[in-house]
Amino acid sequence: GQQVMQIPQYQHVQEGEDFTTYCNSSTTLSNIQWYKQRPGGHPVFLIQLVKSGEVKKQKRLTFQFGEAKKNSSLHITATQTTDVGTYFCAGRETSGSRLTFGEGTQLTVNP
């Protein structure tokens, strides 16, 4: 079955440093989504990417979808303590299928 792998598992940064998490799917995806889960909270939707090579930005967050639609990345510029949490990618193999979540990357930011 479809597998979605995410690295790194953990990332510790100093406030102001950049952060990137990478997501790879074993199969071509229809679309990929990113979620953020704060400590003690539940996953919250951040963004969806659909097109091959798509790049979307949300303030300091940049999301990319690979040309082959099998990988994606989330980059945070100049991290802040409010960025702390676990970031999950989740992919749909076809437009009607369920989401498959990656293992998540837990980000800690030292002030």
Next chain:
Amino acid sequence: GAVVSQHPSRVICKSGTSVKIECRSLDFQATTMFWYRQFPKKSLMLMATSNEGSKATYEQGVEKDKFLINHASLTLSTLTVTSAHPEDSSFYICSADPWTSGGAYNEQFFGPGTRLTVL
């Protein structure tokens, strides 16, 4: 966005008892809901897909008789942990997927989760 509620948010029970957790979609109909289990600092582990009006689809390794799922209406799914043991202690999260239910949103909406502690 859509709202999913989950009740209770926290429950402590004795070993051997059963616990029911409710998941409700508050402002949309969800023919499909998902139940996840999450261990501390770990990823979401999909337990089962709850289908309104039919049997749930369980992931490999998840005991159907242990984790009973009932999706009685378009807005409510319940997960019952039967004969709970300390190893069942975990964070259980439900989500509703409007897209697979024929809705407009493509994202999944998660409930706030239920922290189960079995003594």
